[in-house]
Amino acid sequence: xxxxxxxxxxxxxxxxxxxxxxxxxxxxxxxxxxxxxxxxxxxxxxxxxxxxxxxxxxxxxxxxxxxxxxxxxxxxxxxxxxxxxxxxxxxxxxxxxxxxxxxxxxxxxxxxxxxxxxxxxxxxxxxxxxxxxxxxxxxxxxxxxxxxxxxxxxxxxxxxxxxxxxxxxxxxxxxxxxxxxxxxxxxxxxxxxxxxxxxxxxxxxxxxxxxxxxxxxxxxxxxxxxxxxxxxxxxxxxxxxxxxxxxxxxxxxxxxxxxxxxxxxxxxxxxxxxxxxxxxxxxxxxxxxxxxxxxxxxxxxxxxxxxxxxxxxxxxxxxxxxxxxxxxxxxxxxxxxxxxxxxxxxxxxxxxxxxxxxxxxxxxxxxxxxxxxxxxxxxxxxxxxxxxxxxxxxxxxxxxxxxxxxxxxxxxxxxxxxxxxxxxxxxxxxxxxxxxxxxxxxxxxxxxxxxxxxx
Amino acid sequence: xxxxxxxxxxxxxxxxxxxxxxxxxxxxxxxxxxxxxxxxxxxxxxxxxxxxxxxxxxxxxxxxxxxxxxxxxxxxxxxxxxxxxxxxxxxxxxxxxxxxxxxxxxxxxxxxxxxxxxxxxxxxxxxxxxxxxxxxxxxxxxxxxxxxxxxxxxxxxxxxxxxxxxxxxxxxxxxxxxxxxxxxxxxxxxxxxxxxxxxxxxxxxxxxxxxxxxxxxxxxxxxxxxxxxxxxxxxxxxxxxxxxxxxxxxxxxxxxxxxxxxxxxxxxxxxxxxxxxxxxxxxxxxxxxxxxxxxxxxxxxxxxxxxxxxxxxxxxxxxxxxxxxxxxxxxxxxxxxxxxxxxxxxxxxxxxxxxxxxxxxxxxxxxxxxxxxxxxxxxxxxxxxxxxxxxxxxxxxxxxxxxxxxxxxxxxxxxxxxxxxxxxxxxxxxxxxxxxxxxxxxxxxxxxxxxxxxx
Numbered sequence: 001x002x003x004x005x006x007x008x009x010x011x012x013x014x015x016x017x018x019x020x021x022x023x024x025x026x027x028x029x030x031x032x033x034x035x036x037x038x039x040x041x042x043x044x045x046x047x048x049x050x051x052x053x054x055x056x057x058x059x060x061x062x063x064x065x066x067x068x069x070x071x072x073x074x075x076x077x078x079x080x081x082x083x084x085x086x087x088x089x090x091x092x093x094x095x096x097x098x099x100x101x102x103x104x105x106x107x108x109x110x111x112x113x114x115x116x117x118x119x120x121x122x123x124x125x126x127x128x129x130x131x132x133x134x135x136x137x138x139x140x141x142x143x144x145x146x147x148x149x150x151x152x153x154x155x156x157x158x159x160x161x162x163x164x165x166x167x168x169x170x171x172x173x174x175x176x177x178x179x180x181x182x183x184x185x186x187x188x189x190x191x192x193x194x195x196x197x198x199x200x201x202x203x204x205x206x207x208x209x210x211x212x213x214x215x216x217x218x219x220x221x222x223x224x225x226x227x228x229x230x231x232x233x234x235x236x237x238x239x240x241x242x243x244x245x246x247x248x249x250x251x252x253x254x255x256x257x258x259x260x261x262x263x264x265x266x267x268x269x270x271x272x273x274x275x276x277x278x279x280x281x282x283x284x285x286x287x288x289x290x291x292x293x294x295x296x297x298x299x300x301x302x303x304x305x306x307x308x309x310x311x312x313x314x315x316x317x318x319x320x321x322x323x324x325x326x327x328x329x330x331x332x333x334x335x336x337x338x339x340x341x342x343x344x345x346x347x348x349x350x351x352x353x354x355x356x357x358x359x360x361x362x363x364x365x366x367x368x369x370x371x372x373x374x375x376x377x378x379x380x381x382x383x384x385x386x387x388x389x390x391x392x393x394x395x396x397x398x399x400x401x402x403x404x405x406x407x408x409x410x411x412x413x414x415x416x417x418x419x420x421x422x423x424x425x426x427x428x429x430x431x432x433x434x435x436x437x438x439x440x441x442x443x444x445x446x447x448x449x450x451x452x453x454x455x
Numbered sequence: 456x457x458x459x460x461x462x463x464x465x466x467x468x469x470x471x472x473x474x475x476x477x478x479x480x481x482x483x484x485x486x487x488x489x490x491x492x493x494x495x496x497x498x499x500x501x502x503x504x505x506x507x508x509x510x511x512x513x514x515x516x517x518x519x520x521x522x523x524x525x526x527x528x529x530x531x532x533x534x535x536x537x538x539x540x541x542x543x544x545x546x547x548x549x550x551x552x553x554x555x556x557x558x559x560x561x562x563x564x565x566x567x568x569x570x571x572x573x574x575x576x577x578x579x580x581x582x583x584x585x586x587x588x589x590x591x592x593x594x595x596x597x598x599x600x601x602x603x604x605x606x607x608x609x610x611x612x613x614x615x616x617x618x619x620x621x622x623x624x625x626x627x628x629x630x631x632x633x634x635x636x637x638x639x640x641x642x643x644x645x646x647x648x649x650x651x652x653x654x655x656x657x658x659x660x661x662x663x664x665x666x667x668x669x670x671x672x673x674x675x676x677x678x679x680x681x682x683x684x685x686x687x688x689x690x691x692x693x694x695x696x697x698x699x700x701x702x703x704x705x706x707x708x709x710x711x712x713x714x715x716x717x718x719x720x721x722x723x724x725x726x727x728x729x730x731x732x733x734x735x736x737x738x739x740x741x742x743x744x745x746x747x748x749x750x751x752x753x754x755x756x757x758x759x760x761x762x763x764x765x766x767x768x769x770x771x772x773x774x775x776x777x778x779x780x781x782x783x784x785x786x787x788x789x790x791x792x793x794x795x796x797x798x799x800x801x802x803x804x805x806x807x808x809x810x811x812x813x814x815x816x817x818x819x820x821x822x823x824x825x826x827x828x829x830x831x832x833x834x835x836x837x838x839x840x841x842x843x844x845x846x847x848x849x850x851x852x853x854x855x856x857x858x859x860x861x862x863x864x865x866x867x868x869x870x871x872x873x874x875x876x877x878x879x880x881x882x883x884x885x886x887x888x889x890x891x892x893x894x895x896x897x898x899x900x901x902x903x904x905x906x907x908x909x910x
Contacts, residue, residue: 102692102799103828125698147641158639160648161616176886182795183827184613185864186602186652187871187882188891188910193615193648197641214698237557243580243669283738340637344557372638373558409640416642427642431631436643438897443890455643 004041004062008086011054016092018043027069027089028081033335033383034393035077035418040067043087049167049175049206052088056204057173059086065451066171068200070110070142073134075336076417078146078199078453088204090141096120097207104212105164105181110141110205117210126212129156132413133324141205147197149413151320154371155247155281156213158413160196167207168195171444181209194439199415200450202443219247220285221313222306224296225272229253229354231300232274233347236370238295239278240343244288248279249371250320253350255357256365256378259326266319272302274350276370277316323367327378330363335379335396339403340412343373352402353377360391364399374412375403397423416454424455459496459517463541466509473498482524482544483536488790488838489848490532490873495522498542504622504630504661507543511659512628514541520906521626523655525565525597528589530791531872533601533654533908543659545596551575552662559667560619560636565596565660572665581667584611587868588779596660602652604868606775609826610702610736611668613868615651622662623650626899636664649894654870655905657898674702675740676768677761679751680727684708684809686755687729688802691825693750694733695798699743703734704826705775708805710812711820711833714781721774727757729805731825732771778822782833785818790834790851794858795867798828807857808832815846819854829867830858852878871909879910 009017018024019042029037041064046052059066065085072079081087094111101124108117114135117128131150132138138148144166149158165179179185179192195202226232232251239249252260252275257268268275276296280288286306293304307313328334341349350366353375357364368375377399381392400410400423410416410423425433436455443449464472473479474497484492496519501507514521520540527534536542549566556579563572569590572583586605587593593603599621604613620634634640634647650657681687687706694704707715707730712723723730731751735743741761748759762768783789796804805821808830812819823830832854836847855865855878865871865878880888891910898904 100797100799101696103797104695105797149639153639158641160645170886170890174886176890177884178887180795180864181797182829182863182867183798184604184608184795184824184829184867186613186868187864187866187875187879188887189653189657189894190615190648190651191887191890191894193645196645198644202644214700240559241556245669340635340639342555342558342560342636343638344555369639374637374639408637409635409642411642412637412639413641420642424642429632431625431629432633432643432646435625435631435646435898439644439646439894442893442897 004064007058007062008042008044008055012044012051016045016051027087030072030074030077030079032075032077032417032419033333035080037080038083038085040081040087041084043089045089045092047092052169052204052206053173053175055086055088056169056171059448060172060446063446063448065448067450068204070139070145071137073138074142074146074417075414076419078415078417080418082452090139093206099124101126103181106210106212108140108208108210110139110208112140114138114140114143121212122215125215127215128162128210128212130159130162140208144196144205144208145199146415147413149369149374151248151250151369153369154249155245160193162211163192163196163208164211165209166192166195166205168203168205170203171446171449176203179209197415199417199454201440201454202449216247216281218310219279219281219313220289220307221248221277221279221316222289222293222304223316224276224293224301225269225303226274226276226301229274229350230347232276233350235276235296235299235301236346237344238299239292240371242295244292246278246371247281248277250277251368251370252320252323253366255363256323256327256367259330259365260319260322263326263329264322268319277320279313320367324378327365327380330380331382333381333383335392337377337379337396337399338411338414339399339408340372340374341403341406341408343371345406346370346373348406349375349402353399356395356398360395362391362395364395372412373408418453421455459519462513462517463497463499463510467499467506471500471506473500482542485527485529485532485534487530487532487872487874488788490535492535493538493540495536495542496539498544500544500547502547507624507659507661508628508630510541510543511624511626514903515627515901518901518903520903522905523659525594525600526592528593529597529601529872530869531874533870533872535873537907545594548661554579556581558636561665561667563595563663563665565594565663567595569593569595569598576667577670580670582670583617583665583667585614585617595663599651599660599663600654601870602868604824604829606703606705606824608824609704610700615648617666618647618651618663619666620664621647621650621660623658623660625658626901626904631658634664652870654872654909656895656909657904671702671736673765674734674736674768675744675762676703676732676734676771677744677748677759678771679731679748679756680724680758681729681731681756684729684805685802687731688805690731690751690754690756691801692799693754694747695826697750699747701733701826702736703732705732706730706823706825707775707778708821710818711778711782711822714785714820715774715777718781718784719777723774732775734768775822779833782820782835785835786837788836788838790847792832792834792851792854793866793869794854794863795827795829796858796861796863798826800861801825801828803861804830804857808854811850811853815850817846817850819850827867828863873908876910
């Protein structure tokens with residue numbers, strides 16, 4: 001241990017190495033429930049590529065595990081420390097190195113906060129679309145690690161689609177450059193994409209070339225109230241089958257609506273069983289909303305309320321953004337699931353989740369990126385109640401099982417981490433698991449990068 | 456050899472195994488120049504997953520190389536036979552298994568022709584965007600193998616962005632399923648993307664889940680005539696920096712214009728040094744074209760000619776589609792390069808290519824997916840003239856060198872194959888090359904899948 005610390009210190013500037021136990025404890029876990037976290041031997045906050053390489057070389061030589069970390073807003077325990085590890089926090093590598101409007105790219109360090117990048121590129125009339133709920137805290141490096149999504153994915157896609165190239169420090173300290181700065185490129189295997197969603201198990205991202213888009217027009221939104229999840233699901237199916245491309249298509253169930261009302265005093269209609277929010281940023285959003293409103297009515301909506309203007313649209317979106325904090329406020333603790341199903345199976349997932357909640361006598365609110373079929377069933381429980389905690393964990397797993405049955409995946413955008421590791425094996429099957437493991441071995445033969453995570 | 460044939464025959468129906476030397480010769484190469492092709496020991500045309508597995512098991516047991524093949528329209532020799540190999544042609548696995556408008560996916564076998572899929576999904580109001588020049592012959596399996604692009608990529612992206620999941624037969628005959636049918640998913644490493652562009656070196660794709668889009672509106676196009684490549688490049692930079700999203704942004708140099716006129720009698724303006732074609736499929740394409748026309752004029756265009764209607768737009772696009780055949784007709788043989796540079800460096804690439812052509816006393820016409828910075832310098836030469844052939848090969852390489860100098864890649868959409876193997880090593884660098892090789896070893900430890908290709 002003292003060897004580790006002295007070796008680390010030798011290649012780091014003052015203040016980059018933290019060893020105070022209380023301080024280290026604050027770096028020991030992300031925001032996931034039910035995920036074990038170990039005690040780090042050290043926390044390193046590098047500011048440069050060379051410092052990262054020094055950490056990885058040292059860790060390789062001493063066979064010490066390294067846990068790369070962003071803002072620890074993750075929901076699967078991927079950033080949790082393991083005993084005796086070096087926590088490698090990239091928070092101080094937070095420079096936007098370049099914004100290029102002609103080539104529509106940004107070059108950034110991993111510690112740049114998502115919202116900061118969004119603001120920086122907006123000044124050039126550009127957008128970096130992926131917008132996870134934690135966008136005001138989470139970092140681009142963390143987004144790349146987990147393959148983050150967000151509200152805008154239904155039109156603009158996920159993090160993976162915006163990562164063109166990466167500089168990655170490998171387990172042994174070598175520097176690997178992947179990908180490109182160009183709009184297209186097929187030279188060799190796509191290693192860039194392999195690192196997106198790898199949760200720090202294949203290497204440490206120290207620099208990213210990101211694709212940008214022209215800034216979209218402001219969104220105009222509507223809310224549609226349904227008497228059942230089935231009707232809301234039918235509306236989603238019709239909207240997508242008719243060829244619409246909403247910039248947002250979100251759903252909240254009645255449990256979520258009640259919780260949001262309680263937290264925000266928004267007075268959403270509590271008799272509603274499912275509230276669908278749709279938005280367009282097209283040249284004529286009112287016309288698109290009118291067409292979508294008709295489809296909602298045809299699918300059985302009790303009411304369709306289009307926003308009059310941007311301000312009203314913003315209020316509807318604020319209700320959706322409040323969903324997670326509102327459900328967290330119900331019992332103080334939640335587990336947020338992240339099952340993504342084919343969007344045609346959305347209603348099946350919602351009804352099945354309601355049945356699971358009833359069977360386990362739990363409050364489970366569902367909000368969903370409905371257009372993507374990506375649902376977030378939020379299991380509320382009291383961690384001081386062992387039986388309720390057990391039922392919460394059970395229901396969380398049953399929802400993943402239901403998602404797989406419906407042809408979906410256990411994680412649409414939150415990642416595997418510690419929380420869903422066993423379930424990943426079920427989703428991948430034995431051949432898939434073996435091939436994934438062989439890739440991991442190729443990048444990290446000593447097994448020092450984020451051990452115990454993903455697979 | 457006879458052991459190989461009898462073993463293969465034992466698991467294949469009549470007609471699936473071809474051994475006639477003349478017939479086999481017709482399966483021995485794709486459309487690339489300067490790429491060696493060996494003599495296959497057998498050509499197999501399977502109709503089912505199980506037949507593919509039988510071939511791979513047999514080949515693994517006997518350590519016989521296998522070369523997977525689509526329609527052999529490739530331009531890098533990736534589909535070329537190696538001596539004693541089994542050519543595994545997927546042409547007969549050509550079923551569209553499913554088209555799902557709600558989830559916007561198609562499930563297809565690899566031998567489906569790109570144009571056939573496009574027609575099939577158009578009947579549902581949907582589109583499969585990637586549209587390589589060979590779209591009426593090339594197969595989806597080949598598109599996946601090479602990571603194909605096309606004219607529409609500037610707005611709609613490349614093949615990789617449309618492949619959600621794959622069934623792949625591995626080198627040893629095991630079946631690997633990757634990815635998903637859902638809009639999002641981050642469960643484990645992205646193996647799907649690894650197979651896209653792998654040119655059959657990691658496994659044999661036998662089934663693909665493809666993402667579809669709503670069919671776009673018809674395009675309206677304009678042509679802008681420039682007195683220099685520099686001005687045309689400036690126009691491209693301004694169009695993209697202003698936040699436009701054209702559905703097509705193509706460029707032809709004067710050599711190409713002359714060749715097209717000769718082949719088609721289109722009477723394009725031969726005094727023009729660079730012809731830029733832009734198109735929009737937006738709700739108001741005429742307004743977008745007017746804005747882009749202004750930008751072209753500001754960048755120095757001598758003339759801007761908007762199409763009056765869809766028919767006129769079609770004629771402009773036909774001119775672009777005629778570019779490759781027209782350049783081929785110049786001397787009978789061409790090498791088509793595929794360098795992609797940051798779009799801000801387009802003029803540098805064009806000017807540099809013109810200098811290379813002059814130095815080597817060759818005709819090199821350039822057409823380019825200008826919006827992507829993806830250029831196709833077409834080197835025309837007489838293969839019966841050894842010195843001209845040598846100069847052709849030399850200039851082809853110099854263009855790749857120039858592309859790398861300008862921050863680009865040696866291949867935007869055609870792949871590496873045999874043709875660019877040495878250049879791939881230069882682009883990737885030693886660490887990149889080593890990591891790519893270790894991935895290949897993980898999938899194909901015996902080295903039987905398309906040996907000698909890519910890396």
